[in-house]
Amino acid sequence: MEIDKAIRDSDDRRLKAKYNTAIYVIQRALALYSIEEVAFSFNGGKDSTVLLHLLRAGHFLHQVEHGHSNGDLSDHQFTFPIRTIYFESTSAFPEINSFTYETAASYGVQLDILRQDFKSGLEALLKAKPIRAIFLGVRIGDPTAVGQEQFSPSSSGWPPFMRVNPILDWSYRDVWAFLLTCKVQYCGLYDQGYTSIGSINDTVPNALLCIKDSAADKQKFRPAYMLSDGRLERAGRARKVSPIAGRVPAVSNGLKCTEPHQSSVLTASIVAVGDEILFGIIEDQLGPSLCRKLHSIGWVVSQIAIVRSDVDSVAEEVEKRKSTSDMVFIYGGVGPLHSDVTAGGVAKAFGVRLAPDEEYEEYLSQLFGDKYTGDRNEMARLPEGITELLQHEKLPVPLIMCHNVIILSATNVDELDVQWDALIDSRSTALTSLGPFLSKHLTTSLTDLEVAQPLSKISFEFPDIYIGCYRKSRTGPLTITFEGKDEEKVEAAMEALSVKLSSVVK
Numbered sequence: 001m002e003i004d005k006a007i008r009d010s011d012d013r014r015l016k017a018k019y020n021t022a023i024y025v026i027q028r029a030l031a032l033y034s035i036e037e038v039a040f041s042f043n044g045g046k047d048s049t050v051l052l053h054l055l056r057a058g059h060f061l062h063q064v065e066h067g068h069s070n071g072d073l074s075d076h077q078f079t080f081p082i083r084t085i086y087f088e089s090t091s092a093f094p095e096i097n098s099f100t101y102e103t104a105a106s107y108g109v110q111l112d113i114l115r116q117d118f119k120s121g122l123e124a125l126l127k128a129k130p131i132r133a134i135f136l137g138v139r140i141g142d143p144t145a146v147g148q149e150q151f152s153p154s155s156s157g158w159p160p161f162m163r164v165n166p167i168l169d170w171s172y173r174d175v176w177a178f179l180l181t182c183k184v185q186y187c188g189l190y191d192q193g194y195t196s197i198g199s200i201n202d203t204v205p206n207a208l209l210c211i212k213d214s215a216a217d218k219q220k221f222r223p224a225y226m227l228s229d230g231r232l233e234r235a236g237r238a239r240k241v242s243p244i245a246g247r248v249p250a251v252s253n254g255l256k257c258t259e260p261h262q263s264s265v266l267t268a269s270i271v272a273v274g275d276e277i278l279f280g281i282i283e284d285q286l287g288p289s290l291c292r293k294l295h296s297i298g299w300v301v302s303q304i305a306i307v308r309s310d311v312d313s314v315a316e317e318v319e320k321r322k323s324t325s326d327m328v329f330i331y332g333g334v335g336p337l338h339s340d341v342t343a344g345g346v347a348k349a350f351g352v353r354l355a356p357d358e359e360y361e362e363y364l365s366q367l368f369g370d371k372y373t374g375d376r377n378e379m380a381r382l383p384e385g386i387t388e389l390l391q392h393e394k395l396p397v398p399l400i401m402c403h404n405v406i407i408l409s410a411t412n413v414d415e416l417d418v419q420w421d422a423l424i425d426s427r428s429t430a431l432t433s434l435g436p437f438l439s440k441h442l443t444t445s446l447t448d449l450e451v452a453q454p455l456s457k458i459s460f461e462f463p464d465i466y467i468g469c470y471r472k473s474r475t476g477p478l479t480i481t482f483e484g485k486d487e488e489k490v491e492a493a494m495e496a497l498s499v500k501l502s503s504v505v506k
């Protein structure tokens with residue numbers, strides 16, 4: 001079976017682990033329900049395309065296990081035996097419609113086309129057919145995944161059936177790793193910068209994939225698999241636009257299609273975990289170093305917090321920061337000791353549990369060998385369903401990323417340097433360089449009282465320039481700093497203040 005073979009032949013351990021879990025879920029469902037009792041909800045989207053091929057492989061393996069097939073791995077001509085439903089809508093992209101029909105034809109899939117809304121369509125279907133379980137390509141991070149597990153009964157108010165979500169814990173990156181590794185066809189819209197597809201009324205290409213090319217009259221987009229931060233997968237679906245504007249790829253999620261540094265500033269929060277820092281026994285050196293690194297790539301650090309080494313303190317801080325910052329960096333409290341509570345705190349902040357992560361466990365056992373036994377397995381328990389491992393050749397063990405929270409295991413500045421370089425190199429985080437800040441400063445021996453009024457006027461006139469002040473001693477000169485991304489504006493702000501201050505001197 002070519003899908004199973006492609007995954008087994010691949011050396012992507014994470015993908016293998018995700019594949020195995022999905023196949024396990026599919027096989028359990030096929031053991032629980034007869035083939036007449038299951039259905040597959042297919043809509044030509046990338047997630048349901050992944051699921052189609054997983055179902056093909058899962059059903060094939062199920063047959064082999066039960067002695068119904070000769071197990072011939074080159075068996076391509078397998079007719080797809082699971083009832084497949086497609087809710088066709090007049091507002092679907094024509095490319096999605098044709099891909100759905102063509103794919104069905106290629107893999108022997110019999111499509112049941114439903115032209116009602118989901119609920120009425122399912123009510124009618126369940127009256128007519130003995131369906132008890134429906135496979136869906138829902139993934140954690142989808143708005144509809146909230147509260148769902150791999151097997152979730154339909155919600156109240158819906159007809160009764162089991163929703164089976166074999167790829168619930170797959171990330172955006174896993175989806176693309178699967179489609180590219182298995183070399184299967186996917187809808188052509190994904191090669192035109194669409195990263196998640198709804199209807200023509202609410203979907204445009206993802207502005208984060210826009211290629212700036214002033215020579216061309218039409219904007220171009222990179223393919224969906226190039227999106228480095230899966231969190232932003234739905235950026236092209238955030239805003240409802242008119243049907244005509246929906247096909248014009250100029251605006252998405254309020255972001256103009258420009259180089260990111262021209263239109264946006266991203267913010268980061270830093271969380272250090274450690275009672276010893278709060279007791280004053282050791283000093284946090286990673287926080288200031290991270291601030292410099294983030295500033296150098298054009299990010300704004302909005303906060304550094306130091307929290308106690310307990311799960312609730314970590315969870316409370318991460319919960320606040322993850323929704324107000326684009327990225328949260330957390331360090332300290334990583335390891336197998338009783339005080340190593342960071343992973344647990346992050347899990348709690350996202351409302352998930354800690355569960356063994358096979359892939360991470362493998363890295364740890366390679367690193368620690370035989371010593372890695374017993375309680376040390378604790379280290380391989382990571383937030384379930386939301387963890388992405390960020391591998392890099394320079395790192396002995398991958399970094400852990402849970403949505404927009406990156407757990408750093410560095411304990412000193414040298415280790416941080418290595419992890420930072422790996423993050424910058426890694427295309428799977430959103431840590432893109434936004435273009436550096438331009439910094440200028442001037443010093444004055446005027447008093448704070450003399451400077452206050454002109455300075456507040458200038459701050460008001462230049463709202464997008466960060467104007468700050470510091471002094472090294474109460475009696476020494478005052479340094480005024482100007483930070484911004486537009487050199488001319490930074491200089492204009494500094495010049496304007498100089499003029500105002502010189503008139504104070506006179």
Ligand SMILES: Cc1cc2nc3c(=O)[nH]c(=O)nc-3n(C[C@H](O)[C@H](O)[C@H](O)COP(=O)(O)O)c2cc1C
Binds near residue numbers: 163
């Ligand atoms: C087969 C199937 C089963 C569904 N079951 C439920 C359900 O039990 N409860 C629910 O609230 N929505 C259910 N939905 C609706 C989806 O959660 C969601 O609203 C729909 O896929 C639209 O998603 P979109 O807004 O991202 O296009 C179901 C949809 C499908 C196709």
Ligand SMILES: Nc1ncnc2c1ncn2[C@@H]1O[C@H](COP(=O)(O)OP(=O)(O)OP(=O)(O)O)[C@@H](O)[C@H]1O
Binds near residue numbers: 041045135139198
């Ligand atoms: N019109 C539809 N007909 C049948 N199933 C659907 C339809 N819309 C959604 N689904 C089911 O819901 C799942 C989740 O939809 P979702 O839009 O998140 O994923 P997708 O369409 O597969 O991929 P993408 O996120 O790129 O749009 C689908 O994988 C599919 O199982």
Ligand SMILES: [Mg+2]
Binds near residue numbers: 043045196197198
């Ligand atoms: Mg979709």
